[in-house]
Amino acid sequence: MARLEPLAGHTKYEKIRDLDKGAFGWVQHARNRESGEEVAVKFIELGSRFYQKYVEREIINHRLLAHPHIVGFKEVFVTQKHLAIVMEYVGGGNLQQYVEAAGRLPEWQARCFFQQLILALQYCHANLRIAHRDIKLGNVLLNTKYQIPILKLCDFGYSKNMMWGSVPKTRVGTAAYISPEVARCRGDEAYDTEKADVWSCGVTLYCMLAGRYPFMDADHQVRLKRIQDLVPADVQAALSKLPSDVSPACTSLLRSILCIAPAQRLSLADIMADPWFTQFLPDLSKLAVAQPREQQSVEEITRILADADRLSQLREKAPDDFDSELMDDAEVDDMLDEVEPAQAEAYRRGL
Numbered sequence: 001m002a003r004l005e006p007l008a009g010h011t012k013y014e015k016i017r018d019l020d021k022g023a024f025g026w027v028q029h030a031r032n033r034e035s036g037e038e039v040a041v042k043f044i045e046l047g048s049r050f051y052q053k054y055v056e057r058e059i060i061n062h063r064l065l066a067h068p069h070i071v072g073f074k075e076v077f078v079t080q081k082h083l084a085i086v087m088e089y090v091g092g093g094n095l096q097q098y099v100e101a102a103g104r105l106p107e108w109q110a111r112c113f114f115q116q117l118i119l120a121l122q123y124c125h126a127n128l129r130i131a132h133r134d135i136k137l138g139n140v141l142l143n144t145k146y147q148i149p150i151l152k153l154c155d156f157g158y159s160k161n162m163m164w165g166s167v168p169k170t171r172v173g174t175a176a177y178i179s180p181e182v183a184r185c186r187g188d189e190a191y192d193t194e195k196a197d198v199w200s201c202g203v204t205l206y207c208m209l210a211g212r213y214p215f216m217d218a219d220h221q222v223r224l225k226r227i228q229d230l231v232p233a234d235v236q237a238a239l240s241k242l243p244s245d246v247s248p249a250c251t252s253l254l255r256s257i258l259c260i261a262p263a264q265r266l267s268l269a270d271i272m273a274d275p276w277f278t279q280f281l282p283d284l285s286k287l288a289v290a291q292p293r294e295q296q297s298v299e300e301i302t303r304i305l306a307d308a309d310r311l312s313q314l315r316e317k318a319p320d321d322f323d324s325e326l327m328d329d330a331e332v333d334d335m336l337d338e339v340e341p342a343q344a345e346a347y348r349r350g351l
Helices: 052-062 095-102 107-128 192-208 224-228 230-239 247-257 268-272 298-316 329-337 339-347
Strands: 012-020 025-032 036-044 073-078 084-090 140-143 150-153
Touching: 012 036, 052 073, 052 084, 052 298, 084 298, 095 192, 107 150, 107 192, 107 268, 150 230, 192 247, 192 268, 224 268, 230 247, 247 268
Parallel strands: none
Antiparallel strands: 012 025, 025 036, 036 084, 073 084, 140 150
């Protein structure tokens, strides 16, 4: 049976083509009928218990972010069968595809991508206290219209907003990229989300340089237990297998990033001060990006999520067994009342 096209008859957007399919839904390349602007639309089927917490988190957190190295959030709407997230369209594929096509990247190019990734992540953590928690090659898109592709971080489904005061205790992410402390997480002890993201960035850099994961089993697979059992000798062994043309300065930085103990691991600020990182660093003064003028308000998004929640319950046909984690307007206000007034006001205005 053919899948019903969610944009069929939509007044604002028309489908161009299918792009990708993931755990939470699929993405289409679409066009704004009025302006002609090309966008990416992520569709999540209603009625799926699995999507609720992560989609809400993705929308609320992604909405706050405006940075040249983060995919732009535009709006959210709901159809009879899907929740749709409209985002900036980035047409060059993802970094995993780019690295696989090249085999591995030269150090200068890996540094260029790594710089852009760290700048995006520093913005998230320092400005808005948002941790990504799923940094990997596949969650980095590329705008290849330029001689040096522009990197765009995407997929904030596992993100955590520390401004809300919640404590990160959940093991989320992708096994090959998560840090040892996250891999060992059992839900009873908090971890440092910045240091966890830093580890994932280190694995991403290693993959660009070597064309393979740093920590694999004998059959070339990466399993959770392998990451849980990592010791410093494993890190040293992985670094010793880097290509011979990788500089000592780069290897030294990686050693300080891929540190088993989070307290001894570099912070984002430490990385940004490292001489290898700062070489050929773009002008930071040019990184300001204005928020869209007609951005949806938190209240409007909350109403849309509530509509999606109600439709999900109807489609699931088991309302008594439906544990909704979507927030209504009162819950959003309660959440904002718990943070500092200035931060709450900035959140309401989308700053």
